[in-house]
Amino acid sequence: MTNTEIAAQDHAEGLKQDARKAGARVGLTSDEIIINGGRPLTGRIEVRGAxxxxxxxxxxxxxxxxxxxxxxxxxxxxxxxxxxxxxxxxxxxxxxxxxxxxxxxxxxxxxxxxxxxxxxxxxxxxxxxxxxxxxxxxxxxxxxxxxxxxxxxxxxxxxxxxxxxxxxxxxxxxxxxxxxxxxxxxxxxxxxxxxxxxxxxxxxxxxxxxxxxxxxxxxxxxxxxxxxxxxxxxxxxxxxxxxxxxxxxxxxxxxxxxxxxAIFDRNEAASWAAAALATKGDVFVGGAQQEEMMTFLNVFRKVGGDFDVHDDGIRFWHPGGALKPVTIETDVHPGFMTDWQQPLVVALTQAEGVSTIHETVYENRFGFTDALNEMGANIVVYKDGLADEARRVKRREFEQAAVITGPTPLTGSDIEVPDLRGGFSHLIAALTASGQTKVTNLGIISRGYENFIEKLRLLGADFVFEG
Missing domain, CATH: 3.65.10.10 (Enolpyruvate transferase domain)
Known part of the structure; x- marks a missing residue:
């Protein structure tokens, strides 16, 4: 076995250990889940502190x-x-x-x-x-x-x-x-x-x-x-x-x-919003507030999603019709958060046309797209970024870009969660795809998403635990 293969094996084992420990801390009984996708998420869930x-x-x-x-x-x-x-x-x-x-x-x-x-x-x-x-x-x-x-x-x-x-x-x-x-x-x-x-x-x-x-x-x-x-x-x-x-x-x-x-978790709120959009669902996110999510709400509307702001939360839904492609540049606040792009990418695989996301905050944040491509998505990652004369955010060292061409039907596959936000994006993809998807290293998601399994149940997701 080469040093590269040994390093990859150690990395994979490290992911599994991280997932098991994280899940155990919050009582997650299994690190694997099988999702039967293709059903809209509908209902109400609550988000707590960030x-x-x-x-x-x-x-x-x-x-x-x-x-x-x-x-x-x-x-x-x-x-x-x-x-x-x-x-x-x-x-x-x-x-x-x-x-x-x-x-x-x-x-x-x-x-x-x-x-x-x-x-x-x-x-x-x-x-x-x-x-x-x-x-x-x-x-x-x-x-x-x-x-x-x-x-x-x-x-x-x-x-x-x-x-x-x-x-x-x-x-x-x-x-x-x-x-x-x-x-x-x-x-x-x-x-x-x-x-x-x-x-x-x-x-x-x-x-x-x-x-x-x-x-x-x-x-x-x-x-x-x-x-x-x-x-x-x-x-x-x-x-x-x-x-x-x-x-x-x-x-x-x-x-x-x-x-x-504590202020509400706007990352979790945006993730459930993206899940509603990708699955053609209707999700009320209790606890979400408009002011802290204004940038996300603008993009959500541009893509073709709809929302209603209430005193106790925000309702997000897919109003029907075709989703629209967008160009997004992640940035520090008040720009579009880097943590928002990953779940939204799944919805953009269902948009008609070509979307581009310029990731300017973290390098290597498009690794999660490999699994989406295996499920049928058409996503090309440019590791050195892309030039764009219309850009508003200054180009930064190590930035990357992803070009998503849609709509592409997604089909079930086997997925290994790589990180927190990418992992939730994989869940969204599994919920959107036709057929069965097996998701492993599930515990990593519990690092930042409270009671996400129970929330999936509340929204009508069809799944069973494995192991």
Whole structure:
């Protein structure tokens, strides 16, 4: 066996292990499902708090001197990972009477063994956001080898460079990265080379207790970032959001706990909307809000989908007739989210004409299209991107493009889930296709989609568990 074959085998086994662990954390009884497709999804489901806010808000609780209460927390694997890491560091976590309510008491924060952090973190990248809070509380932090979804390199240089500017000492070890702050942390002037969500969160979580003022330029301004700022302000932080992606943070001596309901998960809401469109269905997504989804709603309408906005959610449906091709450029907020393109691609395989998606945020995010092509789709991926004079988003290094020609009927196949968003897209394809589709590595989807199996039942999907 060649080194390449060994690496591929290790990668596949790693995916299976990730899926089993993720599914087990939320009680998923099987890692394989057989879907009988071709039936419209109809009914109502609810979305709770955003994965990209809830996990970061849990980390923020480390900064408080009193307990925090986080409500609307989704029952997903990534939340369980963060809860385990917090418990390793001495945070007492209890569940409230209301579903989705967590109480986090950081009164007895303590050091954790590197091996335990590594074991509990698994493939999650969340440990890197523990650095600022732990440097403030303990004077040291540790980052194990980072995993996460295999959608391309996500270098942590932005994080490490920012932490160094605050005064952290970074040491690379065989097992990961060790950080220390023997002289404490001080405010810094930081300009991100790219408005990275993770790096912006890192700066916010580190700067609020750093001595002096921090100026962050080219910051991410996603709704989840603003919600995190709201949480930190509730805790006693002084944060000013200026125009042109500039954020000022005045360090304070002490923070208290918070009481906060997490913003809804707009990624999950868009995924169910795309599923309704692809299957010619009608799905009411309870908890979804218009303001945070305006960019997605515009594209959904251009493709030919329809929606109604209600106080308690948004109804998405296929109104009949042919779907229309579109050109999409993914971008940071307020642009079209990279996490939205994958589920929408499935619907675009049913549009009449040629659609183009320019992926400018992550490289290698079109790997999931291989399975769609095996099911009958006509998708060509251009690994170096495509030139387009009409583009609004500046071309970026490593960007790719996908050209989808439709409509193409999809037929059942065997699919192995590669990552979180691509995995849900595979579910949508299986629900759209005629015949049976076997989906494996199902547990990876539970990292970001709460109770998705029960929601499929509620929407009338026809499936059985395998194994």
């Amino acid at each position: 994965k990209n806010l809830a996990t970061k808000a849990m980390v923020a609780a480390l900064l408080g001197q009193t307990p925090s209460v986080l409500r609307n927390v989704p029952n997903i694997s990534d939340v369980r990972v963060v809860a385990g890491l917090l418990a390793l560091h001495g945070v007492l976590i209890t569940r409230g009477e209301d579903p989705g309510e967590w109480r986090l008491d950081p009164s007895n924060v303590e050091r954790a063994h590197h091996a335990d952090i590594d074991a509990h973190a698994g493939s999650s990248r969340i440990p890197i956001l523990f650095c600022g809070p732990l440097l403030h509380r303990l004077g040291e932090a540790f980052i194990p080898d980072l995993g996460g979804c295999r959608i391309g390199d996500r270098p942590i240089d932005f994080h490490l460079d920012a932490l160094r500017k605050f005064g952290a000492i970074v040491e690379k070890l065989p097992s990961g990265i060790s950080l220390s702050a023997p002289n404490g942390l001080t405010g810094a002037n930081i300009e991100l080379p790219y408005p990275s969500v993770g790096a912006t969160e890192q700066v916010l979580l580190t700067s609020v207790l750093a001595e002096g003022q921090t100026e962050l330029r080219n910051a991410a301004i996603e709704p989840e970032i603003i919600d995190l700022i709201c949480i930190l302000q509730k805790m006693g932080a002084i944060i000013t959001v200026e125009p042109n992606r500039v954020i000022f943070i005045e360090g304070v001596k002490e923070l208290r706990g918070y009481d906060h309901a």
